[in-house]
Amino acid sequence: MQLTGSEIIAECLLEQGVDTVFGYPGGAVLNIYDALYKYSDKITHILSAHEQGASHAADGYARTTGKCGVVIATSGPGATNLVTGIATAYMDSIPMVAITGNVSNDLLARDSFQEVDITGITMPITKHNFIVKDVNDLANVIRKAFRIAMSGRKGPVLIDIPKDVTGAKCEYTPEKPRQTENSLVSLKADFEAAAKAVNAAKRPLIYMGGGVISSDAEKELLAFAEKIDCPVATSIMGLGGFPASHRLYIGTIGMHGGYETGKATDNCDLIITAGARFSDRVAGDREKFGKEATIIQLDIDKAEINKNVKINYSLVGDLKDTLACLTEEVETAKHEEWTAQVAEWAEKSKVCETPQSEKYAHPYHIIDEVRKLTADDDIIVTDVGQHQMWVSQRYSFEKPRCWCTSGGLGTMGYGLGAAVGSAVAHPEKRVVLFTGDGSFHMNLNELATVRSYNLPVVIVVLNNTVLGMVRQWQKLFYGNRFSQTDPHRKTDFAAVAEAFGINGMRINNDSEAADVLKKAFESNEPVVIDCRISPDENVLPMIPPGKTVDDMITEME
């Protein structure tokens, strides 16, 4: 049948099973939005306050559903406003298709109004991108974009479409989406060799990451860890991929990970890395990371092998398959002495708690109170900074796809958009956003979206009135010279919320926390809670950048 480019976009989205898109209209996408009007019974469009918010919403939608997030923006500034959201998704390997309009073919390359070379701009932050200059190519490009976004190591793909292409007509033939297959690359001999190393280990450690979530391999990981009786540490990205209540779980690894994970990393004789990439926030000192250990790496991306840390055995392929195969190959083991040693370190690490104060609420206390009110499959979203680290340390994640945080890019202002996407995807679940006053100031405009769609997000602002994480580094490494980290803002977040038509609440100290949070959760409405915490609260423990657990800071001031 003959369809316009815009109708082909809508049809192709439906082919891919897309029923929700995020975006913001504009001149170059008028045709697309006209088609969305026509398809509004099949495709729900969520309008954000700013394109960046829409991009983070598509990201949050993808993280919590496992589906590909879709975001639409107009040319020029609409497209550039997506850049941070696309880069965030790229760093965390989150599948996303971004569709941008551009000026018509005859206006391209003439510095026309709202023209920008978005494929050039997004080249380093997408898996691939396209500009479609002929409507006859459109359907196949969209199909290919989804295949690329969802296959192998997932990630964002951008499709730039000049306006005349969205209006032009051509023949459209529906197609079923092709199954993306992630074939196993490694050979049986590789598994046997890796299994031999596992069987020989006396003090093994699993270091897992976001790949476990991405390939839905949580069951395989659990089976593997239990079979070889091996402690499990996770990167920030892997939270929820292994139940926090499990006896083998020892928490996050890296800069703000626990003492026990640091000690375990230093003292283990084998590290099995599953879907993680030894980032500098995990392996601060690449040379000394796991200095006594043989390292096995399981990853879908061959380019991750030997990228940051020298690997002894690598298994390349989808984790779900590689973990299952490796589990088959290895012998059942017990490592009682080792797990007892790790547990002993864990006892020692129960420091870093601050006593209650009348003047302020303590972040751990707030997080604990929230945890009491949430179910295991409720969704926790954060922004970036101290609050993010506190939540990653303290909140016990039991299930995958219940956690949205910008791990790789560290995008302040990510949270509210991601919370919108999560809440749209999961009306049946509770969504809690932990944010800081710095991050929240960046993109709180999306409160308008929260209100428009009546998304019952509980927004907990851990408000210390300063840019806490940078300030902490200034305390530690810059002689208390607090350059531009105390903005002297007088923002009343509860009043801001009210102005957006959202309930605003306050928690001034720990004793108020339980009641206020209970009220907030019971209201089943969007709510912003301004929690006053001390500007001097630090994230501890901390391994300074480039160092190891031997240099761990456990106390400050």
Add this chain to the structure above:
Amino acid sequence: MNKEIIGLLVKNHPGVLLRVTSLFTRRGFNIDSLTVSPAGIEGYSRMTIRISGDDNQVEQFINQMLKIVDVKKAEVLPEDTSVAMELMLIKVSADSSKKNEIIAVTSSYHASLVNLGDHSLTFRASGTPSQIDKLVEELSGYGILEMARTGIAALENGDVCLNTK
């Protein structure tokens, strides 16, 4: 640090050269030479790249290249089992008294004189990169006015082809 020649088979799409070259800076690879030409296969181009790096960097280079959607093949072309050649045009400063001497030097490199100026000689030379390097070194004593090298073209010996490897 060793130098390796990498053969790349890439889809003939607009922007593919940029996709490949932007990785050099982004991932910090040191590139000595890059050539792009038709591959003799419909819809594909061949890139020949010489990089400097240790084994790990070469492995990373290939793995990163293979992540580019438009890159279909990326393989090391081993020096001892490949033929690698490049072409150079070089203009050397030459007074009439030196001209014969310079021509004598170049003749042992199979370089041919392609242009005769009042105070210069222009030669065309082809050969392996190291032969070309040596010739440049020999001529540098006379004063090189300008030169242009095509970069390396390389194919593996025997029946092995990049696209069937």
